Amino acid sequence: MSHTVEKIGGTSMSQYQAVRDNIALYNRTEEQYYRRMLVVSAFGGITDGLLECKRTGAPGVYATYADAEDEHAWEQALDNVSAQMEKINREMFGETPERYLADAFLTERIKGIRDCLRHLRQVCAFGQFQLAEQLQTIRELLAAMGEAHSAHNMVLYLRQSGVNAVLMDLTGWRTDQALPLNEVLQQALARVDLATQLPVVTGYAHCREGLMSTFDRGYSEMTFSRLAVLSGAREAVIHKEYHLSSADPRLAGEDQVIPIGLTNYDVTDQLSNLGMEAIHPQAAKGLRQQGIPLRVRNTFEPDHEGTLITTGYRSPSPCVEMVAGRRNLFAVELFDQDMVGRVSHYAEGFTDELDKMQLNLVAKDMNANTLTYYLAGNRKQVRRLVDALQRRFQNAELNTHKVSLVSAVGSDMNIPGLLARSVGALNRAEVPVRAVHQSLRAVEMQFIVDDEYYQRAVVALHDELVQTHAETVALAVA
Structure with missing residues (x-):
């Protein structure tokens, strides 16, 4: 029908x-x-x-x-x-x-x-x-x-x-x-x-x-x-x-952000992880499997076609479509010299305790003897998690930090030098970077910053990765 x-x-x-x-x-x-x-x-x-x-x-x-x-x-x-x-x-x-x-x-x-x-x-x-x-x-x-x-x-x-x-x-x-x-x-x-x-x-x-x-x-x-x-x-x-836009207009400015015309369900999953749901991932699953496109429209601009989200869309040329993020995260860092060669054991214990506390895992990183999980929740839940981890891994050293996560997101971000440009833009804006995550799939790049630098980081990355690209495309068309 x-x-x-x-x-x-x-x-x-x-x-x-x-x-x-x-x-x-x-x-x-x-x-x-x-x-x-x-x-x-x-x-x-x-x-x-x-x-x-x-x-x-x-x-x-x-x-x-x-x-x-x-x-x-x-x-x-x-x-x-x-x-x-x-x-x-x-x-x-x-x-x-x-x-x-x-x-x-x-x-x-x-x-x-x-x-x-x-x-x-x-x-x-x-x-x-x-x-x-x-x-x-x-x-x-x-x-x-x-x-x-x-x-x-x-x-x-x-x-x-x-x-x-x-x-x-x-x-x-x-x-x-x-x-x-x-x-x-x-x-x-x-x-x-x-x-x-x-x-x-x-x-x-x-x-x-x-x-x-x-x-x-x-x-x-x-x-x-x-x-x-x-x-x-x-x-x-x-x-x-509001429109699904290239950044939060309250941070980057209403006259600076660009409504996103087309994207895919992969991008909406990344936004969901950041707490900016265009649609809940489980709700999107049924639409995606049945090949039903999803359109996000602005109630107050009825002439605008909004953003069309499909399964197969991929940007015509690699680009960053959006800069988004999540504030007030807790970085929980577990260091244990005995972790070397047994990281999976520690990760399994970490995950078990997370599930009990009902905290939301947003990102994580690891090296030979350290696991760091970036979590959304309240301070009381995080304190309970740290206590549980300390009981479980008695020789480990645990630290927590209040941080924010800022992400560049796109359906295809396979762009040479993108990481260097991003770090350069943050450096020029005097934003200290605490951690960086870039996946092989080239749909998201994450930067961990102290919470006080969140807005400055969003603006800097949006100016460098979205506006500069849009201006370049406009000049090429002209």
Whole structure:
């Protein structure tokens, strides 16, 4: 079937007028509203209120409920996020019939969640029932509320403009069983006619696999990906509040960065490792295997075609497509004179302890007697890791350093002298380089720098490797 599956992120959803005008209606006749599905995230900030703040870790309803120190704190947190949702309803619909439908939907769902959480508290007052065993289910129940609210609101909002939008609610509200994800999606697809209806789909899908246990807050990308694969979409589209660009415009300057027109799934994997997901690697896997191209578009520039990501793309000539990075990493260095000839033994122990701490490995290097792992996590987790490694390797010397990683990324970076140019640019910018990683596959080159030099390193590498190349190409064309 010739249709698209399109995901809309939370920041874009908060600009609901832009979603309507730039995504749903833009340059479309009435017949062209359809043959697409919109998979929506919760409105910006709502999932933070329901779970915990992704950026600061400040507790929301879930974290407060799980903490259990104050019986009334979680109810106050639920009241707070409910008030946020009511405010969104008021701003979207004013005093219209749709406002009352939106409020009624919200009231019914919030009441159901409140009753469920109260009853669970009562049940867990008996020793035979443990709250800890139910926390993952509670997390999913709360997360689902955010997408149910935004999807229902968007259906009402689009109907006001004459679009035959329908709600595809995958949250499993009041269902008595959990089916496998594919079955959940196939049943939902069977109930819609893409030729005459525009499904607005909840990013959260209740299923037997438990998407949050694997993907946590990246679950909506998995729903989006599986829908595209199972429905045989011709293209998957992600709408974001910015272009996929040659660098972060907040660091390198909006007038300096260049939107990337074409790239491949290999590059998106490298970005995922840096915490800059165009799409979760597991979500990209299904699209890649089925040969479905992925397009990343800017919600606020509807005339721009965005970035097309395919399996087979390779830049016409070797070049650096993007300079990206990750701040606030911990370098954990393990030195042991007895490691020589037994590096694999130490690496295996290091990996075992990493898995227990649930730290994210971003990069690593080694020599005859030293292993250095660059990790994303908090200081408490890293301290626990170091203590565990010290117990495991009692004669080893362990050190930690706060660092940042800056990467040059491209689909083909097989460029003679690229490393020398990069180090030269960093040297001219007075950025001390702590470590360098360059792989044989020539898709990424990494530089470890002290955290204070992160922005300076990004700007220096972008100026040298991306802008200089773009200017050279422009002169050649002229």
